[in-house]
Every structure is written in C-alpha cells, then in structure tokens.
Amino acid sequence: MATMPDEPSVRLASRQAPPFAGPPGPVTSRSEHPVRVEEDLMEARHAVRAAALAVDLGLVDQTRVVTAASELVRNAYIHGGGGVLVIEQLSRKGGRGIRLTVSDDGPGIPDLDAALDDGFSTGAGLGHGLGGARRLMHEFDVECPPGGGTTVRVTRWAPG
C-alpha cells in the first residue's frame, strides 16, 4: 500500500496498490512549472514526458502519465485560474517513479465524488478528466481545504 501524506485532507482516493510495496524513496529530481497561459499546458506536457522518460517508464506508461498530467494541468488552468505543476522523480527499492503535484488557488471542487464520476463536467469538456487521471495513475490523492484551492497528487511507478 502506498503511504499517504500525513497532513489532513478532505479526501484521499487511492486507485490501486503500486506493483511493489515499500516506502517511497527519496526524490531524485524536482522541477516546478507554472501553469498560467495556454502555452504552459504544452510546456508542462513536454516536461512530464521528459521526466517519465528519465525514470525509464515504457511508452504506454509515458503516454498515461502525460495524458493524466494534461488533464490535471488543464483543470488547474480552466477551473483553478492557473496553478503550479511540480514534477518529482522518485526512486525506491524495486523501481523508479514519477509524482506530479498540481495545485491551484481556485474555488476548489464542491462535490468531489461527482467530479470523479465519469461524464460529470461543469465546463464544456467530456467529464472524464479527473476520473480518467485517477485510472491512469497508481496513486491518486486530492485535497480541497475549506479555504479554497485544489491540490491533486498522482504517482506512477515503473515496473521493476
């Protein structure tokens, strides 16, 4: 079971156990990418793909991670009025991984269960973004503190 962060969060949702148990190892590399304008979405995707490649994710996993990142940063851009993406490369016994943390100062997600449901959308999208991102990653965790803002943290491990 993946260890979840200790800080209180409104909702924790973990999709599945990572392929290998064990404590998450140290962060080997960390980069921050602002998401302010639409071009930043492309920059973010490129940075995530480069990081996914760096931790030896296969082509399918790279695509999964990039797609999930694309959903999350787009959410932050459209619903959160912009935010920040933090990409961390992780290393632990049994394999390496990539963790993405997307946070914004938007209004938060009023009904998280609905937002994670497929087909639910407040905007013009398809409504698969958040739920889809959860399915594409090993660990998925959302925090919407009462004061507003949303932080989504997702992790995917490379098969050892």
Place this chain on the structure above:
Amino acid sequence: MGFSHVDDIQDASGEGRERRCDRGTRGFDVSAIESAGRARVARALRDHEAEIAENWINLQVEQDVLVAGIGEGELRGEADQLVASLRGALADEELPTARLASEHAELRRTLAELSLRRARGGATPAAISLAVLALKDVVLEILRRSTRDATELFEAAVVLNRVLDAGGILAFDQYVATREEIISRQSRQLMELSTPVVRLWRHVLAVPLIGTLDTSRTQVVMESLLQSIKDDEAQVAIIDITGVAAVDTSVAHHLMQTVAAVRLMGADCVISGIRPPIAQTIAQLGVDLSAILTRATLADALAAALRITGDAPLPAGVGGGS
C-alpha cells in the same frame, strides 16, 4: 516661458500660425522655449549638416556597441538621412516637437528604417535607441560653439530632448513591433503548415495532425477541412493522429467536434493512426470513441474510405481514380 500664446511662435512660413490657431491641438507647445529652440536647432542642422553627421558617426564608433550591426558605408548614408529628415521635421510647423518622431512622415520612416537595418544586423534594441539619443549630444556640442548663453542652450536642449527622446523610443518600438510581427507570422505559418488537407483519392481527403489539438488548432483544422470537403465534393475525411503525442479528454473532445462537423457536411469521417499506447490510454481514460470510425493506420483508413465511396482499390502502382 511656459504655455503663453500663439504669437510667441516664430514662424518660418508665416502661414502656419493661423492653421495652428484653428487646430488648437492639445498641448500644442505654444511655448516660447520651444519655438526659439526649434529655430536654433534647425539652423544648426542646416549650417553644420555634414559636421553633425560626421560627429554622430564618430561618437557611435567610439562607443562601439552603438554601431553593432551596421557597416561604415551604411552608417554614413544613415547619418545624412537622419540629419536631413530631422531638419525637415523641425521645419514642419504643423506638428509639435514631441510628436515629430511619430507623426512626421519622413522622420518616422527614417527612424523605422534605421531600426530595421540595425535589427537585421543583430543590434540590440537598447543599442539602437542609444544611437538615436547620441545625436542629442552631437547637436548640443555644435550649438555650444556658437553661443554661451545658458537660456539659448537650454531652449535648444529642451527641443532636442523632446524630438530625439521620442525618436529613440520610436526606434525601440519599431524593433519590438518587427519582432512581434515575425513571431505572429511564424506561428500562423506553423499553424497552417501543420494542418494540410491532402486529397488522397477521389472524394477522399486526409488531414495528418502533428503535435497537439487545442481549441485554436481545432478551429483551423475544421475550417480548412470543411472548405476542402465542399471544394472537392469529398465523401470521406480521414484525420490521421499518428503525429499526436497524447490524446487527453480535451483532444478527444475536439476530435469529436470535428467529426460532428464533417458529418453535418454530409461526409464520413475516419480517425486513423491510433497507436497502441494511445488506444490503451483513451480506453483507460474512459473516453468513448465507439461512435467514430477508427482505424489503426492510414492505409486501413483509406481502404475503409474506398469501401464507403464505392471505389474499388486499384492495384498497386496505378494512381488516381477511374
């Protein structure tokens, strides 16, 4: 001093005075400082034309950085032209000094050309502006030789500042505007280049998509595709996404919109080039593309298209329709 009345202006032509009164332009610098200074600077430019041009060149050469991106010969022609058009602008009684650089056609053109020429040569915008501003020192130096009177020099300096500060800024602006234009032209070109509509067969069109599909790209693709469907009386449009790195819900959404628009035109749409990782990701994402005809490769899509149009595929090596 200050903004007194129109009569204080010394007119070279004599007729400018009435026109100015009529116009009553804002801040029309009906100041004694300006008119006296203007006449003085104009005279200096006339009497010492060659020397001013020469000194300006020398000053720029001395400061080295100012002549980045320009050759000796060009510098000479440019100096003569700038001094001449500055003189011409100062003689134009219609315009207040501060607006000469931006509104006097010849001076404006000269400054714009200067900026363009040096920008092409690799000069920085700061160097271009400083070069224009350096002309102030040169003219003031010449004036100081003819008079020691502080007021006179002050008046001339005010005029020089007004006209050449604006000139330096204009040169800077021009540089930025040129860059902006190049950038926006390139991105437009990129946008169009990357979304060509090709005629693959009789009544069959294809759009190979490269990169990503955001809202503005979708718009461009849709417009050119729908127009081509109309022009070619196409029955099938193939959108090939082999070159699309990732299909997220937004890209899928835009694809669906395009397909819907194509169908409204009475044509069918096939999406091809769905690579295995993309297929897995789309499925996991939960996006339902089952309503859309999809094929793994462009070749498969063409075969499907030909079945729709009723054109029997011809043996290899035989081109075109029947």
